[in-house]
Amino acid sequence: MTMVKTRPLSAEPVAREARPVYEIERLAKTYARNSLTALTDVNLTLRKGEFVSVIGSSGCGKSTLLKIMAGLLPPTRGRVVLEGQPVLGPRPDIGMMFQQATLLPWKTTVENIVLPIEIRSGRGAAKAAMARARDLLQLVGLGEFGNVYPGELSGGMAQRAAICRMLIADPAVLLLDEPFSALDELTRDFMNMELQRICMERQATAFLVTHSLAEAVILSDRILVMQARPGRIVEDVPIDLPRPRTLEMINTPRFGEIVAHIRNLLGREAFA
Amino acid sequence: MTDVSHTERADTVWVERDALIDRIPRWLAMTILFVAVVAIWDLVTRMGWVSPIILPSPRETLDDLIFVGHNLVTGDYMLGALWTTTLTVIYGFLIAAAIGFSLGVLVGETKFGERAVMPYLVAIDTMPKIAFAPLFIAWLGFDISSKVALAAFIATFAIVVATAAGLYAASENERMLFKSMGASRFQTLIRLKLPTGLPYIFTGLKIASVGVMAGAITGEFLGGGKGFGALIRQSASQMNTPRVFALILYLSLLGLALYFTIAWAQRRFVFWNKSERQGAIG
Numbered sequence: 001m002t003m004v005k006t007r008p009l010s011a012e013p014v015a016r017e018a019r020p021v022y023e024i025e026r027l028a029k030t031y032a033r034n035s036l037t038a039l040t041d042v043n044l045t046l047r048k049g050e051f052v053s054v055i056g057s058s059g060c061g062k063s064t065l066l067k068i069m070a071g072l073l074p075p076t077r078g079r080v081v082l083e084g085q086p087v088l089g090p091r092p093d094i095g096m097m098f099q100q101a102t103l104l105p106w107k108t109t110v111e112n113i114v115l116p117i118e119i120r121s122g123r124g125a126a127k128a129a130m131a132r133a134r135d136l137l138q139l140v141g142l143g144e145f146g147n148v149y150p151g152e153l154s155g156g157m158a159q160r161a162a163i164c165r166m167l168i169a170d171p172a173v174l175l176l177d178e179p180f181s182a183l184d185e186l187t188r189d190f191m192n193m194e195l196q197r198i199c200m201e202r203q204a205t206a207f208l209v210t211h212s213l214a215e216a217v218i219l220s221d222r223i224l225v226m227q228a229r230p231g232r233i234v235e236d237v238p239i240d241l242p243r244p245r246t247l248e249m250i251n252t253p254r255f256g257e258i259v260a261h262i263r264n265l266l267g268r269e270a271f272a
Numbered sequence: 273m274t275d276v277s278h279t280e281r282a283d284t285v286w287v288e289r290d291a292l293i294d295r296i297p298r299w300l301a302m303t304i305l306f307v308a309v310v311a312i313w314d315l316v317t318r319m320g321w322v323s324p325i326i327l328p329s330p331r332e333t334l335d336d337l338i339f340v341g342h343n344l345v346t347g348d349y350m351l352g353a354l355w356t357t358t359l360t361v362i363y364g365f366l367i368a369a370a371i372g373f374s375l376g377v378l379v380g381e382t383k384f385g386e387r388a389v390m391p392y393l394v395a396i397d398t399m400p401k402i403a404f405a406p407l408f409i410a411w412l413g414f415d416i417s418s419k420v421a422l423a424a425f426i427a428t429f430a431i432v433v434a435t436a437a438g439l440y441a442a443s444e445n446e447r448m449l450f451k452s453m454g455a456s457r458f459q460t461l462i463r464l465k466l467p468t469g470l471p472y473i474f475t476g477l478k479i480a481s482v483g484v485m486a487g488a489i490t491g492e493f494l495g496g497g498k499g500f501g502a503l504i505r506q507s508a509s510q511m512n513t514p515r516v517f518a519l520i521l522y523l524s525l526l527g528l529a530l531y532f533t534i535a536w537a538q539r540r541f542v543f544w545n546k547s548e549r550q551g552a553i554g
C-alpha cells in the first residue's frame with residue numbers, strides 16, 4: 001500500500017532505535033475550498049532526537065503536512081499522534097518557525113521571545129521567563145539586543161530571535177518551514193550550524209521543510225522526498241554523514257553522492 | 273622634494289544638489305505663500321474689483337481678527353460660544369470614537385458583523401448625512417445634544433471602516449503564529465489585530481475629526497443655540513463679512529487642535545510605525 005521505498009545505506013543513524021515521537025499514518029488532506037488533494041497516504045515516524053527534512057517541488061504539500069503536524073490544520077483522513085496523544089490542535093510541546101521571523105514590532109526582542117509564555121500562562125509567567133529569554137539571546141549571539149525593537153534587527157538577527165521564541169517553552173519537537181530561506185547564503189550556513197548545535201544540545205526532534213538540497217543533507221538524519229499531484233512521500237533517504245556535521249563536509253565525495261542521488265529522485269520536476 | 277609615487281589624485285567627491293525650490297525651509301515657504309496670497313487679496317480689494325461685502329480687505333479682516341481675539345481672551349460672549357462649540361466637538365468626537373470603534377470591531381472580527389451590519393452601514397454612509405440634521409433637531413431639540421448627535425453621526429462611519437480595515441491588516445504569518453501559540457480569539461484580537469490596526473484606526477480618527485467639526489457647525493447653523501456656528505450665521509446675515517472671516521479663522525484653530533491632538537497620540541502610541549512619522553502633518 002505504501003509508496004515509500006526505504007533505501008538502506010551502510011551506517012544506520014543512531015536515532016533509528018530511539019522511541020517514536022511523531023507517528024503519522026495514512027494521512028490525507030483535501031482542501032475543501034477548491035477540492036484540491038494536497039496530500040495522500042502519507043506515513044512517517046519521527047524518533048526522539050531525529051532530524052528529518054522534507055524536500056520537494058513547490059506546491060507539493062510540504063507546508064500542508066507541517067501545518068497538520070502542528071495542529072494548525074485538520075487532516076481529511078489519517079492519524080497524527082505526538083508523544084502518544086492525538087494532535088487535535090496547537091500544543092505547547094511543539095515549537096514552530098516560519099519563513100518570516102514575524103516579530104511583533106511594538107514589543108522589544110525579549111518581550112517577543114516570551115510571547116508564547118505570555119499567551120499560554122499570562123504576564124506574570126512571561127515576566128518570570130525574561131531571564132531565560134536573555135540567556136537564549138546570549139546563546140544565539142544577540143545578548144545586547146534584548147531591549148531593542150525588531151525594526152532595528154537585520155533579517156538574520158530577527159530569525160535568530162525567532163529561534164529563541166520557539167525554544168522558550170522548551171518544546172520537544174521543532175517544526176521548521178523554510179526558516180532560513182529569506183536569508184543570504186553565508187548567514188544561512190551559520191544559522192544551520194546553530195540549529196544543529198541547538199538540536200543536539202536539547203535532544204530535540206526536528207522536522208525541516210526546505211528547498212535547499214545542501215541544507216537538507218548537511219542537517220538531516222533522513223530526507224523525505226515528496227512529489228506533487230497528489231502530494232506524497234516517494235523516498236526516505238538516510239544520510240550517513242557523521243555527526244556533528246561541518247560545512248566542510250559539503251566538499252566530500254559522499255556528500256556529492258547523496259546530493260546527486262536525491263537530485264535524481266526529484267528529477268526535472270523541482271530543479272529544472 | 274615631492275615624492276612622485278605619493279602624488280594624490282583628486283577624490284571623486286561631489287554633492288547632490290536639490291533645486292532651489294526644494295531647498296526652501298518650511299517657515300520661509302509658508303511665509304512667502306502667505307505674503308503672496310495676502311498681497312493679491314489686498315490688490316483685488318484695493319482696486320475695487322470685488323465688492324467689500326463679498327470680500328473684505330485684509331486690513332478690515334485683521335481689525336476683526338483683533339476684535340474677536342480680544343473678545344475671546346477677555347472671556348466675553350464669544351469665548352462662551354467657542355466653548356460651547358468645543359464641547360460639542362469633543363462630545364461628538366468621543367461618541368463617534370466609542371460607537372465607531374465598537375461597530376468596527378463587530379464588523380472586522382465577526383462574520384455576522386461583516387455579513388449583516390456592514391451592508392447597512394455602507395448604505396447609510398452613502399447618504400448625504402447632513403440631510404439628517406432637521407431630524408436630530410426635531411428629536412433632541414435646540415440645545416447642544418442635537419448638534420452633538422449630528423457631529424457624531426457624520427464622523428462615526430470613517431472610524432468603523434478604518435477599525436475594520438485595521439483588524440484585517442494582520443498578516444497570514446502573524447495569525448498563524450498566534451494560532452500555533454494556542455492564542456484564544458480574544459487574545460489574538462487584543463495582542464495582535466488591534467495593535468496592528470492602530471495606524472488605520474488613527475487615520476480613521478483624523479478623518480472623523482474633520483467630520484465632527486463639519487457636523488457641529490452645520491448643527492449650529494440649522495439649530496441655532498449658543499455656539500460659534502450661530503455667531504457666524506448672525507454675522508453673515510448682517511453682511512458683516514470681515515467678522516465671518518475672523519470667526520472662521522478662530523474656528524479652524526479648534527479643528528487644528530483636535531487634529532494635532534490625534535496626530536500626537538498616534539506618534540505616542542504607534543511609535544514603531546516609522547512611515548507614519550515621516551509625513552509633514554502626521
Ligand SMILES: Nc1ncnc2c1ncn2[C@@H]1O[C@H](COP(=O)(O)OP(=O)(O)OP(=O)(O)O)[C@@H](O)[C@H]1O
Pocket residue numbers: 031033034036038057058059060061062063064065
Ligand atoms: N488554504 C488553502 N486552500 C486551498 N488550497 C491550498 C491551501 N493551501 C495550500 N493549498 C494548495 O495545496 C497545495 C500544497 O500547498 P503547500 O503550501 O503545502 O505546498 P508547499 O509544498 O509548501 O509549497 P512551497 O514549497 O511553495 O511552500 C498547493 O497546490 C496549494 O495550491
Ligand SMILES: [Mg+2]
Pocket residue numbers: 062063064177
Ligand atoms: Mg510551503
